[in-house]
Amino acid sequence: MTTLIDRYVLTAVRHVPEKQRADIDRELRASIDDAVDARLEAGEDRDAAIDATLRELGDPRRLADQYADRPQYLIGPDMYPVWRGVMKMLFTIVLPIVVVVLQTIHALADPHLGRLIGTTIGLTLTIGAHMAFWTTAVFWILERTGVGRHDLVAGEWAPEHLPKYDARVLTLPQLAAQIVWPVLLGTALVLQQFMFTDEPVLDPANWTFWWPYLLVTFALSVAYGVWVFRKAAWSHAVTVANAVLSLAIAVPVVWLLATDRFFNPAFLDSLNWGEVDDPGRWLTRIVLFSVIVGTAFGIVDTAVKAERARRGLPNRVPGTESPLRAG
Amino acid sequence: MTSDATLSSHLQELRRGTVVVASLTVLRAPGYGYSLLETLSAAGFEVEANTLYPLLRRLEAQGLLTSSWNTDEARPRKFYRTTPQGDAIADALRTEWTRLDSAITGLDKPAATDLGSNE
Numbered sequence: 129m130t131t132l133i134d135r136y137v138l139t140a141v142r143h144v145p146e147k148q149r150a151d152i153d154r155e156l157r158a159s160i161d162d163a164v165d166a167r168l169e170a171g172e173d174r175d176a177a178i179d180a181t182l183r184e185l186g187d188p189r190r191l192a193d194q195y196a197d198r199p200q201y202l203i204g205p206d207m208y209p210v211w212r213g214v215m216k217m218l219f220t221i222v223l224p225i226v227v228v229v230l231q232t233i234h235a236l237a238d239p240h241l242g243r244l245i246g247t248t249i250g251l252t253l254t255i256g257a258h259m260a261f262w263t264t265a266v267f268w269i270l271e272r273t274g275v276g277r278h279d280l281v282a283g284e285w286a287p288e289h290l291p292k293y294d295a296r297v298l299t300l301p302q303l304a305a306q307i308v309w310p311v312l313l314g315t316a317l318v319l320q321q322f323m324f325t326d327e328p329v330l331d332p333a334n335w336t337f338w339w340p341y342l343l344v345t346f347a348l349s350v351a352y353g354v355w356v357f358r359k360a361a362w363s364h365a366v367t368v369a370n371a372v373l374s375l376a377i378a379v380p381v382v383w384l385l386a387t388d389r390f391f392n393p394a395f396l397d398s399l400n401w402g403e404v405d406d407p408g409r410w411l412t413r414i415v416l417f418s419v420i421v422g423t424a425f426g427i428v429d430t431a432v433k434a435e436r437a438r439r440g441l442p443n444r445v446p447g448t449e450s451p452l453r454a455g
Numbered sequence: 456m457t458s459d460a461t462l463s464s465h466l467q468e469l470r471r472g473t474v475v476v477a478s479l480t481v482l483r484a485p486g487y488g489y490s491l492l493e494t495l496s497a498a499g500f501e502v503e504a505n506t507l508y509p510l511l512r513r514l515e516a517q518g519l520l521t522s523s524w525n526t527d528e529a530r531p532r533k534f535y536r537t538t539p540q541g542d543a544i545a546d547a548l549r550t551e552w553t554r555l556d557s558a559i560t561g562l563d564k565p566a567a568t569d570l571g572s573n574e
Contacts, residue, residue: 154531155488155508155533156508158487158533159487159488159504161530162487162489191505191508194505194506195512197513
């Protein structure tokens with residue numbers, strides 16, 4: 129029969145590297161025996177002495193971690209800020225884009241609102257769990273092996289790295305969005321002709337002019353984003369350029385929608401939204417509304433930013449005093 | 456956090472590292488794990504066995520201690536001894552400890568340095 133001390137020592141050494149086991153086993157036994165002997169001399173009975181000694185030594189797995197000099201954490205303070213930055217980016221930018229793109233494709237193939245909401249929730253949870261797990265797993269490996277630690281955390285902080293709180297500049301994520309959205313829309317516009325659904329979603333007749341025209345305006349949107357980013361300043365020229373570009377996209381789209389030449393009639397006929405009557409009309413109305421509101425918001429938003437920049441007001445940070453005037 | 460817990464966490468911070476100096480100093484004469492534990496607690500260091508034993512192996516890995524098994528007695532024991540390098544480090548740490556002690560004592564008596572007085 130194994131004694132309590134045997135069980136303690138075996139549990140501890142089982143969790144240390146194999147080549148240290150024999151030595152730690154021997155030393156730990158001697159130390160425990162010494163402590164038990166000291167308690168016996170003080171008049172305790174044997175079982176109580178063993179029990180008290182092992183209690184003092186504590187959880188053998190914790191002791192093993194100390195012997196093996198293993199970190200008792202998943203991601204240490206050096207790596208944590210990098211991990212947090214990556215997670216924040218994944219959950220606020222990548223996850224919404226992926227879910228929206230996948231669900232847009234899904235909605236075109238199977239436009240049923242109830243199912244759509246259900247799969248959106250499921251998809252968000254699944255993708256979110258995968259992103260969190262795999263990112264953390266990679267960081268755990270980096271933490272244990274030390275690979276890449278130098279590149280990730282060596283960059284010493286300097287005052288120049290402070291954010292500018294400046295209304296003038298398009299930030300890098302905003303530039304990315306300004307580039308990614310037109311590219312996604314353009315890709316979707318081309319692919320819908322061949323994929324996603326049995327019938328093309330949009331009216332194929334418009335390939336003679338309007339769809340190529342939209343592709344050109346999407347390309348111009350990308351160029352506009354790069355231009356604003358490099359210009360590094362909102363100005364009235366930017367307001368005007370943005371308004372012209374937005375209207376150049378929105379006006380033809382609204383006109384095509386209003387005259388029922390936007391969607392492919394064959395596609396609208398194939399729609400089935402359950403009890404909703406004439407789903408084609410509803411889809412047209414929803415898209416019409418979204419385009420008008422989205423375009424108006426974009427134009428006003430840019431105009432406000434440009435006006436703030438003209439007056440030299442930096443962006444506000446919620447919870448702080450009203451912003452100081454930029455020198 | 457209660458003030459007891461606050462105090463004990465600060466005490467722990469303050470004591471961290473003192474066990475290293477004490478062990479390197481005591482082990483200038485060879486000793487084994489349990490004997491060192493006894494010596495340290497008799498000298499007034501509150502150190503736990505589960506901290507001390509792994510610490511000894513780490514100091515050995517750093518070359519500050521050497522060890523050898525003594526099998527002359529019925530119970531074989533691993534004896535540790537401070538190396539010259541360990542002795543030099545312990546010396547530097549003790550000097551730092553003395554410096555900190557006098558620095559803190561100096562802060563505790565502001566009248567002596569005249570920093571706290573009003574003009």
